Amino acid sequence: MRILSEAHFEELPAYYRGKVRENYDLPDGRRIIISTDRLSAFDRILTCIPYKGQVLTQTARYWFEATKDICPNHVLDYPDPNVVIGKRLDILPVEIVVRGYLAGTTGTSILTLYKAGERTMYGMTLPDGMRDNQVLPEPIITPTSKEFDGGHDEPLTPGEIVSKGLLTKEQWETLSRYALALFARGQEMAAKRGLILVDTKYEFGTDEHGTIILADEIHTPDSSRYWIAESYPDSFEKGLRPASFDKDFVRAWVAERCNPYTDEIPEIPVELVEETSRVYIKAYEAITGATFVPDDSAATPRDRIRNNLAAYF
Template sequence: MIDLTRVLDHARIPELPNPYFGKVRDCYDLPDNRRILISSDRISAFDRILAAIPYKGQVLTQMARYWFDHTADICANHVLDYPDPNVVIGQKLTILPIEIVVRGYLAGTTGTSILTQYKKGQRILYGHVFPDGLRDNQALPAPIITPTTKAFDGGHDEPLTVTEIIAQNLLSQTQWEHLSATALALFARGQKMAAERGLILVDTKYEFGTDTAGNIILADEIHTPDSSRYWRADGYEAALSNGTRPPSFDKDIIRSWVAERCNPYADPIPDIPADMITATAQVYIDAYETITGQTFVPDTTGATPLDRVRLNLSRYFG
């Protein structure tokens, strides 16, 4: 039973230093080059906050933990500790100014997705040339990287090509080559492990930063339903044949609901009903259990999730 009252809609804790509040995470910089990253239950799409989904922050933190553990041989990550189910203590990094998006299928609903742009008639996307006649959600011949600007302070991500990245000095050629090879290796590992669980890892985004020595480190999260699109493999072929959206394990369920009712980039977001909130929470829980093979156990300690987080972070209070 999903308790709709157990939500962490924010983690604004005045006793913690140097706050930064993002779309989904509430973060605090500690004076010793560490950062506290608290995953709230907010759900973001179309560059907006849509709702708060019970247990979502815990699911994302613990699923990212699973993937960080299973990809550490490919790329070092920022994680130092997990003091709470919703919290990561991470190494403070200088975040690189682009997001690396890897796509294995012609899919998506947002303005930067290749399917959205392809259906508008565009055939050169992110420097890649696409032929006519591709079907919605069709597999690409090989995964491609579609980088975007890293939008800070609530801005909008913009498509980039490799040529633009180098010309604008966003990354050096060496950095780009390292990042692209690493991202494709991470995606290949993710697709392989997902397939073993009856899932298709469709696309994902990675965020990288540099430490004080200039080393490139994987940051943020990895292969979660917020950063990635998953489909159930056993429903994919039927959906491809009849032109419907494959059964998914990601926030497309709520993105699609909103997009069917308004222009989500311009119109007010309609009130999202309780049954959609519950269904979305269940998608996150099902995703965790299917991908990791572990039973999800919500942490219900504390009068509220915020009370629990505050207690578990009290050692960091100034």
């Protein structure tokens, strides 16, 4: 298996290692972002999934190019299938999640809050009597605080975002307009591929001029929930979750065998890793309509990236 487990190159400046991405800040204001194949869950790295980094980078590339008329994004160049050169931004302290359905499993998801009896959340009110996975009257934004120090994200209302000084009123209005337009484009394009874009998260930052710019990734299998459209009507009537790109084989396998937050992670079977890789590739092909072509042009993915980034050393 060809795996990119790390991409630390001493020849590149200002190194920062994230859970999945390796980052380097160049003196001229550009940032090199390398997507590895690491799989993060339970606040730790579980394993590596072959071609995951290439899938995520190329899926985001597809969407960045398809939405650049809606709002500016951070992309400057793609010197390698796992690498994007982007503008270095100051990330805004609010995470923007757009939802089109009453769905989700996290503590901040509208379905979790709804099942707990809450009807007023994120500055809006939902009616009684809604069912799991029901389409919302219109897509909504459910913003949360973005805790950079490892704390827990907390739900916010638009009024709180402005009153707490997290964003100005103008910034919030711009982010809202961008996010809803991006989501509408995503749903429209996904529908043509037989998919439902259920919800997604966006990350925005500002450049040296204060311009709001879309950063990180967009509409990838890691940042978004997709359902297979033809499965939705029957699944909804039966109260079941619609078919999706279920990449959580590894997460579920680990959780069944230990406390993943405190215990040593057991050795994960190769077959499970390979199946997860196939799901990522299937998701890329379903979302973009393109055939996934792995770049095996060098002895290892790391060697290929080193060659392609030589100009930046």
